[in-house]
Amino acid sequence: MALTEQEILAGLGKIINEITGIPAAEVSPEKSFVDDLDIDSLSMVEIAVAAQDEFGVEIPDDQLKHLKTVKDVINFIQA
Amino acid sequence: MSKDRVRVVVTGLGATTPLGGDVASTWSALLDGRSGIRTLTGDWVDSVPVKFAGLAAVDPNEVLPKPEARRLDRAEQFALIAAREAWRDAGSPEVEPERLGVVVGSGIGGITTILNAYDTFKEKGWTRLSPFTVPMLMPNGAAGWISIELGARAGAHAVASACATGAEAVGYAIEMIRSGRADVVVAGGTEAAIHPLNIASFAASRAMSTRNDEPERASRPFDRGRDGFVLGEGSGVIVLESEEHARARGARIYAVAGGVGYSADAHHITLPEQSGAGVMAAMRDALEDASLTGDDIRHVNAHATSTPAGDVLETIAISKVIGSHPLVTATKSMTGHLLGGAGGVESVFTIKALAHRIIPPTINLDDLDDGIEVEIVRDSPRPLPEGQLAAVNNSFGFGGHNVAVAFTTV
Numbered sequence: 001m002a003l004t005e006q007e008i009l010a011g012l013g014k015i016i017n018e019i020t021g022i023p024a025a026e027v028s029p030e031k032s033f034v035d036d037l038d039i040d041s042l043s044m045v046e047i048a049v050a051a052q053d054e055f056g057v058e059i060p061d062d063q064l065k066h067l068k069t070v071k072d073v074i075n076f077i078q079a
Numbered sequence: 080m081s082k083d084r085v086r087v088v089v090t091g092l093g094a095t096t097p098l099g100g101d102v103a104s105t106w107s108a109l110l111d112g113r114s115g116i117r118t119l120t121g122d123w124v125d126s127v128p129v130k131f132a133g134l135a136a137v138d139p140n141e142v143l144p145k146p147e148a149r150r151l152d153r154a155e156q157f158a159l160i161a162a163r164e165a166w167r168d169a170g171s172p173e174v175e176p177e178r179l180g181v182v183v184g185s186g187i188g189g190i191t192t193i194l195n196a197y198d199t200f201k202e203k204g205w206t207r208l209s210p211f212t213v214p215m216l217m218p219n220g221a222a223g224w225i226s227i228e229l230g231a232r233a234g235a236h237a238v239a240s241a242c243a244t245g246a247e248a249v250g251y252a253i254e255m256i257r258s259g260r261a262d263v264v265v266a267g268g269t270e271a272a273i274h275p276l277n278i279a280s281f282a283a284s285r286a287m288s289t290r291n292d293e294p295e296r297a298s299r300p301f302d303r304g305r306d307g308f309v310l311g312e313g314s315g316v317i318v319l320e321s322e323e324h325a326r327a328r329g330a331r332i333y334a335v336a337g338g339v340g341y342s343a344d345a346h347h348i349t350l351p352e353q354s355g356a357g358v359m360a361a362m363r364d365a366l367e368d369a370s371l372t373g374d375d376i377r378h379v380n381a382h383a384t385s386t387p388a389g390d391v392l393e394t395i396a397i398s399k400v401i402g403s404h405p406l407v408t409a410t411k412s413m414t415g416h417l418l419g420g421a422g423g424v425e426s427v428f429t430i431k432a433l434a435h436r437i438i439p440p441t442i443n444l445d446d447l448d449d450g451i452e453v454e455i456v457r458d459s460p461r462p463l464p465e466g467q468l469a470a471v472n473n474s475f476g477f478g479g480h481n482v483a484v485a486f487t488t489v
Contacts, residue, residue, distance in 0.1 A: 021146040045210040058206060 005029070008055065008074045015050040019043055029071035051077065087256045087336040088325050089486070091169025091318030092427045093161035093267075097311045097414050100137030101164055105424075106431050108413065109439035110460050114295035115414050116309050123275040129287045131294030132273045133311030133415030150211045151224065152189030153271035157314035157420070158221035159228065162265055166229060169318040170330055172263055180233035180261035181226045182251045183316060184244040185269050186419030186476070187277070188218030194276060221269050221314075233261040241476030242384070244268045245315060245422025249484050250339030252319045262324040267316030267423030278310060284349055286386060298416075299443035300383035300390050300409035301455050308384040311415025315423030317430065333434045337371060337469065337485045340364025344479030351389050351475070355396035361481035362400040362471060369485040371469050373401040376485070378438055378463060378470035379453075380429040383409035384416050393473065394451045401471070406463070408456040412442045422474035426484060429472040433488050436463040 003011075013024030022037055033039040039047070044067075048059040057077045059067070067073050094101065097115025098108035108115070115133045124130050139156035140148050148156060162183065166172075192215040199207050214220050219237035226235035234255070238247045245268025252266035281287045288307035290297035298309040319336055342360040346352035366372065379397055383390045390409070397407060410428050417424055432438045437460050444457045469487040 018145055018149065021144055042210045049207055049209065052207060 002078060003055065005074055005078070008077050009070070011054050012051070012070060012073060015047055015054060019046045019050065027070055029069065029074060031070050032068055085257045086322040087253045087319050088322045088489070089317050089333045089336055089430050090320045090325050090330045091165040092333065092430060093163065093165030093168060094313065094315040094424050094427050095135055095137060095139070095157050095160045096313040096417070096424055097133030097136055100142065102427060104136070109410060109428065110437065112440050112442045112459065113413060114442060115311065116294045116298060118294050127275050127278045128282045128289055129278050130291045131297060131309065133309060134273060135313050150215070152192045152215040152220060154185050154189060154269045155215065155221045155224055157271060157312070158183050158267070158269035158316065159224055161267060161269070161314040161316040161423070162225045162228070165265060165316045165318050172320070172328060172330065174263045174324070176230045176232040178233055178262040179229060179231040180252070180255050180264040181222050181229070181231045181235040182238065182248040182255065182264060182266040183222045183225055183269060184238040184248050184419055185218050185221060186239065186241045186244050187270065187272050189216035189220060190272060190277065191274050192216040194274065225265055229265065231265065240480035240482070241478050242416065242418050242421055243474040243476035243480040243482045244419035245424070246426065246472060246474035246482040246484050247341070247422065247480070249317065249319070249336065249422065249426050250341065250482060253336050253339055256319060256321050263318065263320045265316060265318055267314060267426070268419045268421065269314035269423065270418040270420040271312050272418060273310055273312050281310065286349070288385060296443050298385045298412045300381070300385045300412050300441055301394070301448055301451055302444050303446040303448045305385045305387060305390065308386055308411070309415040311417045312420070313417050313424060314420045315425070315427045317426055332489045334430045335487045335489060337487045338365050338368030340368060340483045342481045344481065346479055348479070349477050351392055352479070353392065355392045357479065357481045358393060358396040358473070358475065359400050361483040362396065362473065365471060365483035365485045366400070369469070369487065371485055371487070375469040376401045376405050376471055377468040378429070378432055379405045379407045380425045380432070380470065380472045381407050381409045382473040382475045384411055389475070391448055391450045394453045398452045403452050403454070405453060406438050406456050406461055407453045408438050409441045410439055412444070422472065422482065425472050425474065429470050429486055432463065433468070433470050433486055436465070437461070438463060
C-alpha cells in the first residue's frame, strides 16, 4: 500500500535528523536540501541509502542529483 | 640536558578508557586499583574462547552527537573525544594552523566498519554502503578528523606499529617539534577492536587470557599465574608543545617530553626476542636522546601485557639498562590492553605520575614470578620523591617494534 505524503515526510524528517542533526520539524516539503538545509552531496547519498532502507525505494545517483527539495524526494518515493 | 635544541613539553591530556570517560575519572580509578575488565554479553560470546574485555567505561555514542557519531568508526570516536579533552586541557592554544600538527595512530584501524560494511555489501549491495565507509575504515581517519577539527595544517600523520603505535606517535610528535615543523602537536593512539573476529584471531595466536571465571583478575602482569593479555579499548591523546611556545602563552606544563628510543627486534613476528636486546636498545636510546642516565629514572610504566612470554623479559631489560631502583607498574592490570591506544593512555599515566608524584599500582599481582629484580608497585599507589626526576613509558608491538619514551618533571 502506498505511503501518504505525511508518512514519507515524517520518515524523511527522522532520517535527515539522524544524519545531519537538523530538527525533523524543520524538514518541510518546500525546503531545498542545499539552499535551505545546507546538506552536502555526501549527506544526500547517506539520506538516499537510509531512504532505501526505510521506504524500499532505490534512488539512483543520476536521479538523486535532480531531487532538489524535500517534496521532490517525496514525489520520487511515491511514484 | 645539554643538547642544544628545542625542548618539548606536555601541556594537555585526554583519555577515554575502560576505567573512565576522561583523564580524571580514569586516574582516580587507577589509584583506587579498580579493574575495568567485565564479562561480555553479546550474542556472539559463545563462539569465542574469551568472554571478557575492557569495554570503554563511557560509550562514545552517548558523548557525540548522532550525526557526527554515525560518520566515525568507534576508534575514531574515541580519538576525537580524547583529543578534544586534551585540547581543552591545554587551554585551547592559539597557534597558527601551519604550526599545528597531529600524530594519532591505531593498531588495526576501522576493522568493525570493514566487517559491517562487508556484511551490508553482501546482503544488500554496494548502493547501501555509507559514503563514509572508506574514511571510517582507514587507519589514518582519526588523524584526519582531528586535523579538520583543530585546523591543524603542519601535517596529520598516522603511525602504525601494533601495540607500540601510541608511543610511536608521541615520539614522532617530539621529533616533529624538534625539527621545526610545528610548535604544537596533538599525539596519541586509539583502538576499538572488541569484536568477535579480533578476539578469535588473538585467541588463535594464543596470546589472550582465558580466565573466564574471574575476568577482573585475568590481567595480571608479573604474576606467576598470568595466562595472556586482556583486550581493552579506548584512546589516549596528549598535547605536546615547544617549551618556548608554552612559556610564551603561560601554559601549565605537566612534564617535559625528554626523548624517545625506537628499535626493531628483527626476530619473530609475534614473540619477543629472548635476550631483550631490542627492548634494551629502545630504552637506552630514549635515555640518550633525553640526556638522562639510568639513575634519573625513578618510574617505569611497563608494557607488561600479562603474557607469559613478555613480562619478565621486560623487567630484566629494565634492570640492565636503568637499574633495579625504578618503581615499575603495569597499568594494563586495570585497563586491559588497548593495543594501538596503549601507548597513548600509558603516556598520560606516566605524565600524571610525574606531575602528581604518585604511581598507580599493579593489581592482581599475588605471586611474583621468578626472575623479576625490579620493584613492582603492587596493591596500592606509591609516592615519588620531590625533586627533579624522570620516568619511562615502554610500548612494544607485534612485528617486533619497541618504543620507549622518557618524560621528566618540569
